[in-house]
Amino acid sequence: xxxxxxxxxxxxxxxxxxxxxxxxxxxxxxxxxxxxxxxxxxxxxxxxxxxxxxxxxxxxxxxxxxxxxxxxxxxxxxxxxxxxxxxxxxxxxxxxxxxxxxxxxxxxxxxxxxxxxxxxxxxxxxxxxxxxxxxxxxxxxxxxxxxxxxxxxxxxxxxxxxxxxxxxxxxxxxxxxxxxxxxxxxxxxxxxxxxxxxxxxxxxxxxxxxxxxxxxxxxxxxxxxxxxxxxxxxxxxxxxxxxxxxxxxxxxxxxxxxxxx
Amino acid sequence: xxxxxxxxxxxxxxxxxxxxxxxxxxxxxxxxxxxxxxxxxxxxxxxxxxxxxxxxxxxxxxxxxxxxxxxxxxxxxxxxxxxxxxxxxxxxxxxxxxxxxxxxxxxxxxxxxxxxxxxxxxxxxxxxxxxxxxxxxxxxxxxxxxxxxxxxxxxxxxxxxxxxxxxxxxxxxxxxxxxxxxxxxxxxxxxxxxxxxxxxxxxxxxxxxxxxxxxxxxxxxxxxxxxxxxxxxxxxxxxxxxxxxxxxxxxxxxxxxxxxxxxxxxxxxxxxxxxxxxxxxxxxxxxxxxxxxxxxxxxxxxxxxxxxxxxxxxxxxxxxxxxxxxxxxxxxxxxxxxxxxxxxxxxxxxxxxxxxxxxxxxxxxxxxxxxxxxxxxxxxxxxxxxxxxxxxxxxxxxxxxxxxxxxxxxxxxxxxxxxxxxxxx
Numbered sequence: 001x002x003x004x005x006x007x008x009x010x011x012x013x014x015x016x017x018x019x020x021x022x023x024x025x026x027x028x029x030x031x032x033x034x035x036x037x038x039x040x041x042x043x044x045x046x047x048x049x050x051x052x053x054x055x056x057x058x059x060x061x062x063x064x065x066x067x068x069x070x071x072x073x074x075x076x077x078x079x080x081x082x083x084x085x086x087x088x089x090x091x092x093x094x095x096x097x098x099x100x101x102x103x104x105x106x107x108x109x110x111x112x113x114x115x116x117x118x119x120x121x122x123x124x125x126x127x128x129x130x131x132x133x134x135x136x137x138x139x140x141x142x143x144x145x146x147x148x149x150x151x152x153x154x155x156x157x158x159x160x161x162x163x164x165x166x167x168x169x170x171x172x173x174x175x176x177x178x179x180x181x182x183x184x185x186x187x188x189x190x191x192x193x194x195x196x197x198x199x200x201x202x203x204x205x206x207x208x209x210x211x212x213x214x215x216x217x218x219x220x221x222x223x224x225x226x227x228x229x230x231x232x233x234x235x236x237x238x239x240x241x242x243x244x245x246x247x248x249x250x251x252x253x254x255x256x257x258x259x260x261x
Numbered sequence: 262x263x264x265x266x267x268x269x270x271x272x273x274x275x276x277x278x279x280x281x282x283x284x285x286x287x288x289x290x291x292x293x294x295x296x297x298x299x300x301x302x303x304x305x306x307x308x309x310x311x312x313x314x315x316x317x318x319x320x321x322x323x324x325x326x327x328x329x330x331x332x333x334x335x336x337x338x339x340x341x342x343x344x345x346x347x348x349x350x351x352x353x354x355x356x357x358x359x360x361x362x363x364x365x366x367x368x369x370x371x372x373x374x375x376x377x378x379x380x381x382x383x384x385x386x387x388x389x390x391x392x393x394x395x396x397x398x399x400x401x402x403x404x405x406x407x408x409x410x411x412x413x414x415x416x417x418x419x420x421x422x423x424x425x426x427x428x429x430x431x432x433x434x435x436x437x438x439x440x441x442x443x444x445x446x447x448x449x450x451x452x453x454x455x456x457x458x459x460x461x462x463x464x465x466x467x468x469x470x471x472x473x474x475x476x477x478x479x480x481x482x483x484x485x486x487x488x489x490x491x492x493x494x495x496x497x498x499x500x501x502x503x504x505x506x507x508x509x510x511x512x513x514x515x516x517x518x519x520x521x522x523x524x525x526x527x528x529x530x531x532x533x534x535x536x537x538x539x540x541x542x543x544x545x546x547x548x549x550x551x552x553x554x555x556x557x558x559x560x561x562x563x564x565x566x567x568x569x570x571x572x573x574x575x576x577x578x579x580x581x582x583x584x585x586x587x588x589x590x591x592x593x594x595x596x597x598x599x600x601x602x603x604x605x606x607x608x609x610x611x612x613x614x615x616x617x618x619x620x621x622x623x624x625x626x627x628x629x630x631x632x633x634x635x636x637x638x639x640x641x642x643x644x645x646x647x648x649x650x651x652x653x654x655x656x657x658x659x660x661x662x663x664x665x666x667x668x669x670x671x672x673x674x675x676x677x678x679x680x681x682x683x684x685x686x
Contacts, residue, residue, distance in 0.1 A: 054533060054537070073536070074536040074537055075536045075540055075541040075542065076541070078536070078537055078538060079539045083537075083538075084537055086537075090531045090533065091530075091531075092526060092527050092534065092535075093530055094530060094675070095527070099523055099526075102520075103523045103527045103538050103540070104538040104539065105520070106523070106538065106539055106540050107539040111520055113548070116516060116519035116521060119515060123519070127519070127520075130520070167538075169538075170538065170539055
């Protein structure tokens with residue numbers, strides 16, 4: 001077994017009386033494609049928000065790349081190399097595609113306030129570096145021809161790709177994708193599938209994705225965790241998950257498993 | 262016809278001609294409000310329309326550096342107008358960083374103006390002797406420039422002090438808290454005359470030292486222009502304000518195009534996404550707040566020197582709101598918008614409404630009778646209460662409502678720099 005990049009231990013988060021995430025433990029190994037599935041409201045996005053620091057867990061701990069990040073600020077966690085996309089696309093609408101990606105270069109840009117005011121050589125150098133890297137990533141996502149377009153004017157599929165390009169600009173070790181295929185047609189989904197595998201293979205980034213498109217999930221993930229009512233009911237390979245009656249029950253209700261078989 | 266107006270050569274000619282005609286008219290009639298407005302219109306057109314850059318610079322330079330100062334000699338009110346516009350424009354640019362770029366609604370912005378003004382007022386007058394030893398105050402006028410920097414630092418510090426608690430809040434809550442904290446600065450200025458007299462309370466501080474301008478007068482002497490000290494100060498402040506506006510605009514543009522500007526806009530657009538992209542929320546917001554505050558502080562020091570007098574009354578909530586109106590009117594996040602907004606509001610406030618009042622008064626006193634056949638009205642019957650100058654707030658309110666309905670993005674909307682790539686080549 002190779003080393004874990006993310007260790008989530010017994011993490012719980014409640015909102016009022018609702019237990020959104022209930023004592024979930026997950027160990028995700030380096031360079032894996034790991035999927036988190038479950039019915040709507042199972043706590044998948046809350047789980048992402050806990051891992052990225054947007055929510056603070058009530059109990060439990062989260063260790064990222066050997067460092068305990070429980071309760072840390074999202075910006076700090078992002079700076080350590082954890083990037084994400086959002087279920088409902090959250091781009092910076094009034095900025096160009098290029099600028100969107102450059103925003104995520106913030107932590108990698110060493111321009112001081114004085115540099116920016118005085119336009120020192122360092123400012124020019126760092127700015128060029130940030131722009132070149134951003135253009136590279138846009139090209140990687142086949143968006144370079146859209147660099148100057150405002151993010152909000154891009155078509156839906158390109159916005160999804162731009163979000164991934166922006167996340168990659170953080171130079172992450174771990175990339176969390178929240179329903180990347182939502183609203184995509186079959187061709188776009190297929191294209192996305194190749195890209196996700198590519199990101200892992202080319203850049204060596206571990207990927208965790210939440211997804212409802214089972215064809216996509218089953219064909220690219222190496223391990224799958226199933227959440228239901230905030231609890232992890234199962235973790236295993238796609239085959240194990242596919243054939244488990246608990247999963248079918250979680251999606252279709254109690255008793256459904258027999259009917260299917 | 263439409264094609265003719267898109268033709269750059271024709272447009273250039275038109276603008277150059279109007280700049281010459283209106284500029285000449287203003288020189289001949291320095292008191293004509295219409296001539297002044299038309300001249301500014303030519304300036305605006307030169308800036309906004311698609312004409313060669315050298316012509317923009319030429320028209321801008323000629324109007325700002327020659328026509329207005331020249332006309333100002335005959336009518337020093339133009340200098341007053343120019344300096345006030347400049348002070349507000351710099352503040353609008355500062356607030357533009359806070360509200361326009363970072364999206365933080367700040368209703369206490371005049372507080373930083375107050376901090377800057379008092380910084381120079383206290384040490385540039387005898388006031389500091391009240392609580393400091395050595396009795397060396399007022400400091401000589403040459404220290405003014407140093408104290409402008411001190412005012413920048415003081416205002417930025419105040420920004421951090423006010424911002425640290427306030428910026429943990431968002432939207433409406435932030436607006437209310439900044440309003441309260443801003444008022445606190447004014448109340449402090451009003452009450453810090455005891456137990457130790459620091460601000461001289463409601464009486465304010467006067468007289469305040471001005472920067473020495475003998476060199477300035479001597480410089481003009483060499484060109485055969487002789488000025489008395491009283492004539493030279495308005496001109497000096499006018500040029501000083503132009504220089505400061507230049508610096509402030511440059512700072513604004515440079516920040517806008519750095520990682521800080523991008524971080525501010527990211528926070529404005531989506532806080533959660535910005536944090537997830539590694540942008541630390543509070544430090545970045547504080548930086549915006551302190552940057553905006555420092556612009557205001559610098560202008561405060563200038564204001565103190567220009568007015569020779571500072572009192573808490575100059576830093577009310579209405580001031581903060583007026584600057585906000587300028588930013589919204591011009592276009593949030595837009596640098597030319599902030600300057601145009603400041604110019605529009607100041608000119609409306611200081612010049613147009615008063616001119617309209619005077620005009621109505623003249624009609625009233627002359628007993629002018631408007632005769633439209635079926636409708637007859639004698640202006641002598643016009644009620645005394647009807648005086649546009651008294652309705653400035655109503656006029657601003659109306660302008661804001663109309664803007665929100667018809668052009669919510671402002672006169673010159675923010676346009677993210679498409680030129681970024683071209684610049685690289």
